[in-house]
Amino acid sequence: MGYVDVAGVRFTLPDGRVLLDDVSFRVGEGACAALVGENGAGKTTLLRIISGDLSPDGGSVARTGGLGVMRQFIGSVRDDITVERFLVDLAPPAVRDAWDAVEAAELAMMEADDEPTQMAYASALAHWGDVGGYDVEVTWDTVTVAALGVPYDGCKYRGLDTLSGGEQKRLALECLLRGPDQVLLLDEPDNYLDVPGKRWLEERLIETRKTVLFVSHDRELLARVADRVVTVEGGGVWVHGGDWAGYPAARTARHERMAELRKRWDEEHERLVDLVRTLQQQAKNSPDMAARYHAMQTRLAKFEAAGPPPDRPPEQQVAMRLRGGRTGIRVVVAGQLELTGLMKPFDLDVDYGDRVAVLGANGAGKSHFLRLLAGQDVPHTGSWRLGARVVPGFFAQTHAHPDWLDRTLVDLLWHGEPGRPGVDRGRAMATLRRYGLAAQGDQLFRSLSGGQQARFQVLLLELSGATLLLLDEPTDNLDVLSAESLEQALAAYDGTVVAVTHDRWFARTFDRFLVFGADGRVYEAPEPVFDEARVQRTR
Amino acid sequence: MPTALARSPHQDASIDLAVSRLVAEFGHRLDQQTVVGVVRSCRQDLSGSPADALPELVERLARYRLTQD
Ligand SMILES: Nc1ncnc2c1ncn2[C@@H]1O[C@H](COP(=O)(O)OP(=O)(O)OP(=O)(O)O)[C@@H](O)[C@H]1O
Numbered sequence: 001m002g003y004v005d006v007a008g009v010r011f012t013l014p015d016g017r018v019l020l021d022d023v024s025f026r027v028g029e030g031a032c033a034a035l036v037g038e039n040g041a042g043k044t045t046l047l048r049i050i051s052g053d054l055s056p057d058g059g060s061v062a063r064t065g066g067l068g069v070m071r072q073f074i075g076s077v078r079d080d081i082t083v084e085r086f087l088v089d090l091a092p093p094a095v096r097d098a099w100d101a102v103e104a105a106e107l108a109m110m111e112a113d114d115e116p117t118q119m120a121y122a123s124a125l126a127h128w129g130d131v132g133g134y135d136v137e138v139t140w141d142t143v144t145v146a147a148l149g150v151p152y153d154g155c156k157y158r159g160l161d162t163l164s165g166g167e168q169k170r171l172a173l174e175c176l177l178r179g180p181d182q183v184l185l186l187d188e189p190d191n192y193l194d195v196p197g198k199r200w201l202e203e204r205l206i207e208t209r210k211t212v213l214f215v216s217h218d219r220e221l222l223a224r225v226a227d228r229v230v231t232v233e234g235g236g237v238w239v240h241g242g243d244w245a246g247y248p249a250a251r252t253a254r255h256e257r258m259a260e261l262r263k264r265w266d267e268e269h270e271r272l273v274d275l276v277r278t279l280q281q282q283a284k285n286s287p288d289m290a291a292r293y294h295a296m297q298t299r300l301a302k303f304e305a306a307g308p309p310p311d312r313p314p315e316q317q318v319a320m321r322l323r324g325g326r327t328g329i330r331v332v333v334a335g336q337l338e339l340t341g342l343m344k345p346f347d348l349d350v351d352y353g354d355r356v357a358v359l360g361a362n363g364a365g366k367s368h369f370l371r372l373l374a375g376q377d378v379p380h381t382g383s384w385r386l387g388a389r390v391v392p393g394f395f396a397q398t399h400a401h402p403d404w405l406d407r408t409l410v411d412l413l414w415h416g417e418p419g420r421p422g423v424d425r426g427r428a429m430a431t432l433r434r435y436g437l438a439a440q441g442d443q444l445f446r447s448l449s450g451g452q453q454a455r456f457q458v459l460l461l462e463l464s465g466a467t468l469l470l471l472d473e474p475t476d477n478l479d480v481l482s483a484e485s486l487e488q489a490l491a492a493y494d495g496t497v498v499a500v501t502h503d504r505w506f507a508r509t510f511d512r513f514l515v516f517g518a519d520g521r522v523y524e525a526p527e528p529v530f531d532e533a534r535v536q537r538t539r
Numbered sequence: 540m541p542t543a544l545a546r547s548p549h550q551d552a553s554i555d556l557a558v559s560r561l562v563a564e565f566g567h568r569l570d571q572q573t574v575v576g577v578v579r580s581c582r583q584d585l586s587g588s589p590a591d592a593l594p595e596l597v598e599r600l601a602r603y604r605l606t607q608d
């Protein structure tokens with residue numbers, strides 16, 4: 001069992017803004033606490049402070065029980081690592097160090113086979129045994145079988161980037177939930193998981209006796225799992241001690257109370273200022289009044305120095321707009337299309353204005369299908385084409401944009417790219433403001449939070465004039481309000497939408513459902529299908 | 540890397556294999572007694588190593604020491 005205790009933590013961003021101020025809360029033994037807040041509020045930053053990745057400018061973090069951490073963007077940062085390395089990195093530090101020592105000793109033996117090198121190797125192995133390394137390897141085997149359907153030895157050298165986003169998440173979760181660490185920090189663990197995967201996660205989180213602090217924007221997950229809710233907003237943190245059902249009311253009540261306290265402070269402030277002014281006049285003729293005037297001045301100064309209580313956080317504003325444009329009736333025509341090794345051949349017609357949700361299990365090839373339509377190189381047989389005036393616009397959060405990372409948003413908007421005209425700073429800032437990114441205009445893309453990156457990518461779609469939107473898991477990472485705004489923008493969009501999604505709520509706003517079945521069959525369903533079994537494929 | 544820690548009481552059976560292989564390899568210039576002695580002392584020096592890895596470690600070290608002789 002373990003706990004996390006955060007006391008008086010303060011964190012300042014490189015640009016000088018105070019992101020978190022005087023943050024204190026505790027996640028007690030066995031709790032399953034949700035960490036919520038709008039995109040960019042500081043949830044990931046807070047988790048990174050707790051895990052020791054970042055050091056706060058003030059305050060402290062205490063914890064016990066060994067810490068397991070799952071990051072928000074699994075796999076997209078260090079794409080060239082193997083499954084083996086990925087699992088090692090998720091292991092407790094002692095195991096990780098012992099592993100690295102064995103690897104180093106193995107390497108040394110390739111160079112020299114003398115006695116000291118051999119003894120060093122033997123002792124590295126002994127140490128590996130001492131830290132429980134052999135048991136860990138047995139766990140890894142269980143984990144890869146559960147997550148990928150293959151034993152550890154069969155997949156350890158596989159590149160992590162050959163796994164789908166959902167498979168990577170599942171692998172990490174299996175590993176952490178079965179591992180020895182008693183405190184788990186999970187940053188958006190449900191992103192990319194298919195619906196059976198999400199349900200599995202819900203069950204595991206309910207039954208685990210570990211202490212869990214998890215970030216999520218998924219209301220179904222929050223409602224089923226969280227036994228308390230930690231909110232990051234307005235630079236601070238507050239805790240709702242109950243479950244999700246009572247949260248909205250608690251939050252409203254809190255905001256009203258804050259507004260009320262602030263109003264009282266303002267009124268009192270005004271009263272004191274008036275009083276000082278009056279006394280100042282009277283002090284001119286009466287020495288007695290002069291003393292009272294000075295006393296009152298001191299009182300006002302003290303009152304102001306103590307500062308006003310925090311006001312209620314401003315309501316978030318996000319207004320996405322997607323215009324599109326008229327195209328030919330036939331937008332996508334596919335005949336006996338088969339993405340090599342992923343599915344059985346299928347036919348598909350998508351017409352102008354259709355809203356097609358692509359559903360199915362992790363690893364079924366949905367993202368590959370979208371990439372093919374976006375014009376990327378995807379091995380396939382059969383035929384496909386886009387109709388007249390169809391301009392695809394592709395959105396994928398797992399898609400790495402190495403060339404964006406070290407440029408600012410205003411710069412990226414200024415330059416434009418083929419199919420997306422550049423815009424001047426004024427227009428760029430106005431658009432960024434609508435996406436709740438005004439303060440981020442001069443930030444590098446790499447420093448944006450997950451949800452801010454997602455919002456920015458929708459913004460690029462808005463500017464691109466695409467008439468066919470190809471969206472891969474667009475609501476993952478988006479906070480609730482942004483996801484709603486995206487839904488509204490799609491509803492008003494004059495064009496065609498094909499979206500891969502595991503978001504149960506978002507999927508229901510579509511009118512066609514293309515299911516990538518577990519048996520390799522691609523078929524259309526009249527209703528969303530969420531329980532296609534895991535794809536069983538020999539790899 | 541070995542995959543499991545098997546704590547077999549008969550672990551020295553696999554070391555016997557090492558002995559016969561090394562005798563075949565070095566028998567032309569060393570007598571069996573010497574080889575067995577070297578293997579034993581390697582086994583001793585490597586006690587504390589994971590049982591599963593032991594045969595490989597012992598054979599490797601013994602071969603190295605016999606070559607140096
Ligand atoms: N180098 C930087 N300069 C300025 N601001 C930064 C920098 N790095 C991060 N930030 C800002 O810090 C804030 C907090 O980011 P964080 O990743 O913690 O948010 P989050 O709550 O996890 O959001 P999301 O829900 O989108 O994942 C964001 O507004 C981000 O833009």
Ligand SMILES: [Mg+2]
Nearest residue numbers: 043044072450
């Ligand atoms: Mg985050």
